[in-house]
Amino acid sequence: MAQDALRLPGQAAKPIQEVKEQTYWGAVRFKLFRDKITMAAMALLIFMIAITLAAPWLTENFLGFDPTDTNLRNRSLPPTWAVAAWPEFQHFASTCQAGGIAHCSWSTWSDVLSDSAAGVKACLTAGPGTCHWMGTDQAGRDVLSRGIYGGRISLRIGVYVAGLSMTLGIVMGLISGYYAATLVDDIINAVIQTLSSIPLLFLLIILSGVFQPGPEGLAFLLGIFGWMGISRLIRGQIFSIRERDYIIASRATGASIWRIMFRHMLPNVSSIAIVIGVFNIAGAIIAEAGLSYLGVGIGPPLPSWGNMMQGSLGNFTDAPWLVLAPGLFIFLTTLSIYLIGDGLRDALDPWVK
Amino acid sequence: MRRSLTRYIFRRGLQSIFLVWLATLIGFTVYQLAPGGPLQFLDDNPKRTSADYDRLAQMYGLERPTLVQYLAWLTGEDWFAVLPNGLAWQSGRCISNADKCGRGILRLDFGRSFYFKGESVIGLIAQRIPATFLLGASSLAIAVVVGVPAGIYAALNRGRLPDHIIRFATVLVNTVPEWWIGLLLLIFLGGYLGLVPLGGMQTIGDGSLPDRLHHLILPAVVGAVGGWISTSRIIRFEILEVLNQDYVRTARAKGLSRRVVIVRHVLRNALLPFVTGLSGIFLLFLSGSILFELVFSWPGMGRLAVTAINSRDYPVMMGLFVISSFLGILGVLMVDILYSFVDPRVKYEL
Numbered sequence: 176m177a178q179d180a181l182r183l184p185g186q187a188a189k190p191i192q193e194v195k196e197q198t199y200w201g202a203v204r205f206k207l208f209r210d211k212i213t214m215a216a217m218a219l220l221i222f223m224i225a226i227t228l229a230a231p232w233l234t235e236n237f238l239g240f241d242p243t244d245t246n247l248r249n250r251s252l253p254p255t256w257a258v259a260a261w262p263e264f265q266h267f268a269s270t271c272q273a274g275g276i277a278h279c280s281w282s283t284w285s286d287v288l289s290d291s292a293a294g295v296k297a298c299l300t301a302g303p304g305t306c307h308w309m310g311t312d313q314a315g316r317d318v319l320s321r322g323i324y325g326g327r328i329s330l331r332i333g334v335y336v337a338g339l340s341m342t343l344g345i346v347m348g349l350i351s352g353y354y355a356a357t358l359v360d361d362i363i364n365a366v367i368q369t370l371s372s373i374p375l376l377f378l379l380i381i382l383s384g385v386f387q388p389g390p391e392g393l394a395f396l397l398g399i400f401g402w403m404g405i406s407r408l409i410r411g412q413i414f415s416i417r418e419r420d421y422i423i424a425s426r427a428t429g430a431s432i433w434r435i436m437f438r439h440m441l442p443n444v445s446s447i448a449i450v451i452g453v454f455n456i457a458g459a460i461i462a463e464a465g466l467s468y469l470g471v472g473i474g475p476p477l478p479s480w481g482n483m484m485q486g487s488l489g490n491f492t493d494a495p496w497l498v499l500a501p502g503l504f505i506f507l508t509t510l511s512i513y514l515i516g517d518g519l520r521d522a523l524d525p526w527v528k
Numbered sequence: 529m530r531r532s533l534t535r536y537i538f539r540r541g542l543q544s545i546f547l548v549w550l551a552t553l554i555g556f557t558v559y560q561l562a563p564g565g566p567l568q569f570l571d572d573n574p575k576r577t578s579a580d581y582d583r584l585a586q587m588y589g590l591e592r593p594t595l596v597q598y599l600a601w602l603t604g605e606d607w608f609a610v611l612p613n614g615l616a617w618q619s620g621r622c623i624s625n626a627d628k629c630g631r632g633i634l635r636l637d638f639g640r641s642f643y644f645k646g647e648s649v650i651g652l653i654a655q656r657i658p659a660t661f662l663l664g665a666s667s668l669a670i671a672v673v674v675g676v677p678a679g680i681y682a683a684l685n686r687g688r689l690p691d692h693i694i695r696f697a698t699v700l701v702n703t704v705p706e707w708w709i710g711l712l713l714l715i716f717l718g719g720y721l722g723l724v725p726l727g728g729m730q731t732i733g734d735g736s737l738p739d740r741l742h743h744l745i746l747p748a749v750v751g752a753v754g755g756w757i758s759t760s761r762i763i764r765f766e767i768l769e770v771l772n773q774d775y776v777r778t779a780r781a782k783g784l785s786r787r788v789v790i791v792r793h794v795l796r797n798a799l800l801p802f803v804t805g806l807s808g809i810f811l812l813f814l815s816g817s818i819l820f821e822l823v824f825s826w827p828g829m830g831r832l833a834v835t836a837i838n839s840r841d842y843p844v845m846m847g848l849f850v851i852s853s854f855l856g857i858l859g860v861l862m863v864d865i866l867y868s869f870v871d872p873r874v875k876y877e878l
Contacts, residue, residue: 268721272720276722372856377815377848385561385837468822484711498712506703513703514699
């Protein structure tokens with residue numbers, strides 16, 4: 176009605192455009208989907224997860240090697256496509272070793288490159304079960320299929336650790352922020368201070384060396400020693416909002432402590448928590464690799480990206496693919512996770528330019 | 529003011545002693561909870577009989593109550609409960625000479641190693657501490673010498689190329705294990721190009737300074753990368769924080785040159801908080817030493833830890849844990865005290 180009254184004579188009635196109010200999560204999604212790097216990282220991560228999930232099918236139909244099949248005649252073979260190029264590369268290395276870097280025979284590289292290219296071409300046309308794309312390890316197992324299977328363990332540990340340390344960190348941070356400057360807060364702070372002034376890697380290798388946990392146990396160990404940073408951060412955030420009006424209002428209306436903490440405080444720190452959680456997954460994958468490389472993480476029959484490198488300890492210059500291949504898997508996965516975390520950090524502040 | 533500082537140092541000292549005690553408790557608990565018991569290393573020997581277990585358990589006093597064992601480990605066999613039958617032990621053998629027994633970790637006796645045939649744990653660790661310190665100190669020096677100027681430079685050239693390089697390096701360090709970078713560099717620079725030695729601290733029979741430096745350079749540089757990046761990030765963040773302060777604007781407004789403002793007003797205030805960051809970096813090096821020492825065959829505490837774990841040498845493991853915790857706690861304490869001296873605004877509360 177009012178619209179009709181305001182309309183000037185001769186002007187046609189225009190339908191009122193309804194402007195949809197932009198919600199916070201809507202804005203986050205909008206910003207996230209426009210961020211090309213994050214989307215590319217997401218695609219890479221999905222690809223990595225997909226190949227680890229499809230590991231049995233992939234190894235059977237495309238690679239033709241079982242990750243646990245040992246073959247002592249095929250110990251530490253170079254990648255099949257590099258069979259011709261590898262001795263040439265070793266020759267190049269020996270010229271460098273003998274005469275110093277000035278006397279390297281750089282001309283060998285043209286042979287190395289052309290032979291590798293020919294090898295890759297031959298491998299692409301050959302059927303499954305003929306090509307070790309990433310060579311074999313010290314027991315003659317196919318490195319690529321072990322890498323794909325290893326992702327199942329490494330990724331699982333990453334997710335478990337992030338879940339556990341996030342839960343612990345958020346709960347502890349909420350409690351100590353809510354009860355700031357009381358005995359509860361002091362106790363939690365004392366625990367954090369204790370854990371952050373001892374070198375945790377020593378404790379972790381002792382614990383995992385003594386108890387020899389499986390993937391779940393290792394994730395538990397990494398999780399219960401990885402929550403301190405999150406808790407500190409959440410505590411700081413809670414501390415800054417605990418005297419806000421809406422918190423006081425809900426306290427005045429008789430809301431329980433748990434309701435205030437989880438319904439009113441937690442949503443205000445959730446964006447930070449999500450970002451840290453994502454970074455935590457990457458950190459846990461790297462930590463697992465370190466422990467397994469030391470020989471105290473995941474035990475040998477199970478492949479993980481860390482313990483695959485452990486096999487290279489004695490002969491890493493003769494079989495560099497044992498170091499390169501698992502590291503590449505770790506790099507691709509953690510890079511994608513890290514970039515997603517980075518993108519999320521920007522996107523979760525959607526109205527900041 | 530001075531009195532409160534003394535009190536602060538005293539309280540932090542007491543707190544640190546408590547933390548070290550807690551570390552001994554943790555170490556001992558792990559030892560007690562170990563599946564198969566402390567003598568599990570015997571399982572590797574096919575000739576052992578159950579009588580051997582009993583004999584050794586008696587020698588080490590393992591059938592005593594847990595609390596007595598803990599106190600004996602902590603304070604020594606002579607101060608606390610002597611072994612049954614008046615026996616005392618040394619290097620796995622029972623002898624009757626009481627002053628050669630375990631004297632307790634309070635008097636720096638961590639017992640005898642199982643794997644290194646009865647050598648004293650403290651001796652094994654003492655032999656290896658200099659190597660770990662050499663590597664850690666060189667890494668720390670490189671990290672600070674490179675990291676602080678890089679952080680300052682990145683902050684003052686925010687959003688330009690140097691800033692991007694540091695961001696890129698941060699991503700790289702966070703997405704691959706640093707020891708893996710070290711391993712790759714070792715393979716390519718050492719194994720193929722022959723530029724650096726493949727490991728160890730010196731060529732056997734050649735302890736000259738150039739040779740030692742040649743062995744040190746790659747481990748120290750790779751070990752410094754993590755500390756370098758975190759130093760740069762802390763410094764960059766602090767400087768950007770300080771640049772927004774009113775007193776910096778005032779200094780600019782009253783006509784001081786850019787150089788004077790940055791050196792006198794910005795850097796002074798931005799570098800202070802970095803002192804607290806040092807303790808984190810110190811712990812990083814202490815923990816990181818394990819992996820770097822394994823990669824570079826560096827004969828330090830970290831490699832001893834790996835050997836001890838793999839041979840279930842519990843006395844060495846416990847000794848390493850207690851000593852590395854002690855070093856870590858001491859480092860944090862010293863940084864805290866240093867900070868309270870350099871920053872007069874610090875509040876002396878816990």
